[in-house]
Amino acid sequence: MPQDAINDLLVAEARAGKQVVRLKGGDPFIFGRGGEEAEACRAAGVPVEVVPGITSALGASAAAQIPLTHRANASMVSFVAGQCKGLTEQDWSGLAGKGRTLVIYMGLASAPQIAEKLIADGLSPAMPVAVIENATRKAMRVLRAPIAGLAELVVRERVKSPALIVVGEVAGEAEPDLRALALELAQ
């Protein structure tokens, strides 16, 4: 359903006297188009309440135990969307690098272009990357490589969506044995 049709539906149902809940995965204001839907409702005189949620970057990094900020090596964190469409026009310079964490949503299909783009922007080819596949699910995997090896990692490990890419020193920390932890915690 195109976004305009969703907006129209929200307004129409509200005008019909219903309480409408628009339920989304993640957070409605982080790559969720919640802003557009709220605008459409307000423009139509429909009052809106926005309830925040756990966006993928927070949920996946908690599950993988990769802190997005860290006093030792990340004083800032940025979120971008890495779909192929429009990727080359996006200016990401400065978002990744020493002391900063970059989280890429929906970046799996364009992983080779993303790595190229970041390295061309001056990022060290040795900067650690973690790919969190199937976060919080039983089949979760946390795969690590230097950014220069990201494209090869994705192919070699046959990484599938959903997957989140974390670029920065925090991604290079020693990996906790999440499977062993889960077992121990379940006891």
Added chain:
Amino acid sequence: MPQDAINDLLVAEARAGKQVVRLKGGDPFIFGRGGEEAEACRAAGVPVEVVPGITSALGASAAAQIPLTHRANASMVSFVAGQCKGLTEQDWSGLAGKGRTLVIYMGLASAPQIAEKLIADGLSPAMPVAVIENATRKAMRVLRAPIAGLAELVVRERVKSPALIVVGEVAGEAEPDLRALALELAQ
């Protein structure tokens, strides 16, 4: 309690055979030092599970109905901490600007320096800023100005902590009448 003492306490209580819950406001991995605490536990052989939370940027922006990303004017969002300590050494260049949203945690006390720093980095003095004070509380206020007027706004309106600063085009959207909405929704 200094961070090291907190880490030691977590480990000591776990070793005494207890299930320890370390409860934090917001998200433990966004300016929450959760990474350090998890590391300390893992280093001591204590298994850790990390539960994500709603970080202030998400909670406050939902309450103020300011989307952090928007297809029309924000394809990326960054979070930084604006305490006075270490502010001048932090390189924020490129985090604020056209098409990008910058959220500043704990930036109230250093608001004048923050505005100066961003403008010196090339940000337009006309770039909209929103200050969200007391987000989600009854006394919540959403105050807006161009970044060049941020320092004056904070003084004039006597803004107090807790307050979150949002810099970017998304902060300049027409303000919904949140009080009227809250009243209508409460009926």
